[in-house]
Amino acid sequence: MNEKMFCYQCQETAGCKGCTMVGVCGKQPDVAAMQDLLVWTSKGLAAVTTALRQQGQAVPADVNHLLTLNLFTTITNANFDRADIEARITATLDTKRELMARLGDAAALPEAARWDGEGDWMARARTVGVLSTENEDIRSLRELITYGLKGLSAYSKHANALLQDDEEVDAFLQRALAATLDDSLTADDLVALTLETGKYGVQGMALLDKANTTAYGNPEITKVNIGVGKNPGILVSGHDLRDLEMLLEQTAGTGVDVYTHSEMLPAHYYPAFKKYPHFVGNYGNAWWKQKEEFESFHGPVLMTTNCIVPPKDSYKDRLYTTGAAGYPGCVHIPGGIGEQKDFSALIEHAKRCAPPEELETGEIVGGFAHAQVLALADKIVDAVKSGAIKKFVVMAGCDGRAKSREYYTEFAKALPRDTVILTAGCAKYKYNKLDLGDIGGIPRVLDAGQCNDSYSLAVIALKLKEVFGLEDINDLPIIYNIAWYEQKAVIVLLALLYLGVKNIHLGPTLPAFLSPNVAKVLVDNFGIAGIGTVEEDMKLFFGENA
CATH class of the missing domain: 3.40.50.2030 (Rossmann fold)
Structure with missing residues (x-):
């Protein structure tokens, strides 16, 4: 086989069959391999946490958060940084090792739970990817469930950022993730688990809705400016409202304006964000146009989650990432759940930049939650x-x-x-x-x-x-x-x-x-x-x- 990778989790996958040489998204084969290994290692940890719960033992919240962020990291266009993904594999192995000590006999656990990081990681990754499940229908159902869980992890992660957790959702996510390793499950079993994933999808979305509205109020009908101001600006893309809130707080009074891009547009609908006069409006369109629009924005761009398009060299030094997002060569701003992130480097960078170039004028209306x-x-x-x-x-x-x-x-x-x-x-x-x-x-x-x-x-x-x-x-x-x-x-x-x-x-x-x-x-x-x-x-x- 000449295939260097295999990924078919997004709609634009090559030929509507699968990316085998390089991802249409820009993901390189070595990154794809490490993402496969991170997912497999996470399934192993999920098998351990599920076994612990079956024994009546509690699983710490930070372990739930670790697994949620792992899955979120592997969503399409979120993270292209191999070093970051490898660091997450290491953290997952360390956590699994600690929990295994509480579990006792591990003989009945799947190989993914028992693997301790030994051997060549790249060689291991080639044996645990999508195609390692030979039966086409079982593979299809396992991936359908896994991709659903990746989506659920995104909702959980955003709720977690606002200090909201649902242990029941976390326990299901981990139980279902571990079940994709279970060769005894039939296609009918996996169909039932697929629908159960939908049930917890509703619950996870309700959790996030509660987190967002508790923190920022109920969205209301809002006219959003799509023009630009005269000050230098920071453009925020992705989905994380807590990141946006921290940035707005830190840019207040600095002379730097803040704009939303793509999926961050609805932030303007929340009452809590309307108190910031320097929260100017929405710039540009959907995520896939960012190469042209980030170029014309002139100021720094903060990617809080997916969707990253591999940046052009002309603005790569202005692209910052945080949370699950990552791109090699771009500055990553750290900070975990409940921590205050430091956006001072981003703000100082913005002050050195020209104001954004106007793409359009007018307003669009939203806020119909x-x-x-x-x-x-x-x-x-x-x-x-x-x-x-x-x-x-x-x-x-x-x-x-x-x-x-x-x-x-x-x-x-x-x-x-x-x-x-x-x-x-x-x-x-x-x-x-x-x-x-x-x-x-x-x-x-x-x-x-x-x-x-x-x-x-x-x-x-x-x-x-x-x-x-x-x-x-x-x-x-x-x-x-x-x-x-x-x-x-x-x-x-x-x-x-x-x-x-x-x-x-x-x-x-x-x-x-x-x-x-x-x-x-x-x-x-x-x-x-x-x-x-x-x-x-x-x-x-x-x-x-x-």
Whole structure:
């Protein structure tokens, strides 16, 4: 075999089959190998923590946090730094060694739990990656679960940063992670575990929603400036609101403005952040345009999580990382849960830079998380009952580079005027600047926030089901046409399946990690489907007269 690596966890994987020479994301084979080893080592630690819980022993919170951050580190576009990933493997081995001493007899544990770091790590990594599971269907289900758990880890990590934990979610994440090592589990067992992952996905998203709203208030309807000011600025990308809060506190009175980028846009919707006059607005678009937009911003950029595009040399010295994010040659700002991070180097760097170059002007409107939408419930219900709103279309999820994603822009443009879009995630950048108008004062694009805020879309759907007195969530006038890219979209999908939502359309392609048999299970039981052309899908969703 000439393959140097194998990874198919994201939508843009090569040929919709798998990246084998270098990642489409820019991930190099040696980094891919160390990520595989980190995931395998984490599964081993999870087997140990699960065994400890079965004995009635408590697992320390810092161990839960370690495993959560490990998985988050391996999400697409989060961390490209081999040294950082190797350091996490070492920390995981050290933690596992300590816990094994509490466990006693380890003979029944899987090899991943018993491995102590001996031997050549690169050679070991080649034996524990995705393709080490020979049966295609078992492999597919194991990866589907693992990717769902990676998404769940992201929600947990952000909640942890705000000092919120859910031991039940952590215990499940570790139990499910360990189960992907268990050769005695059948395909049916793994299908059941997949749906259970969706159940805890809902619980994990609820935890994060509670953490965010407790710390920063409920998002509210907000007009966000997309122009620029005259001061030098810092651009914050990724998803971590706690990092943004610390940066805003430290830049107050310094003459440095702060802007959001991509998935950080919804930070503007939270009341707590509106007290900072130097929190100027949102700069640019979705993550994949960052090479051009980071260039024109001129000031330093802080990547708090994924999504990093390998930077150009012209601005690489202005790219800083923190948390799970990392890129070789870029300054990483340390700081764990509950610790105050020091952004002084970033702030001083900004002072030496020119103000950002203006890309556009105007405002975009968002802030339609569940509390705000439910406050408008009477108005929305009246609009539905009167026929002013005929259908809602959930167009949540991710954006990406593929030309095929222009489908979502054209789909939004083609929607009947009596249709409202519910969205969360960076997929919104395909249509949130189209000026689609409103229906009786209700905007036709209701943006709930980040992909992390997809919970709001589930809460809204369940509330509408209750208001209309329906027995089945699928009886609502809601269409699901979701764009996916990485593993947070996977946990959102599994959460929706757990809630009983059917007939979800997923694009621009179905995941490469779904084997034909596993895909058939999802199609037969849940009506999962891909997308067609805009014209075909308009007729499918709205009839021949669309």
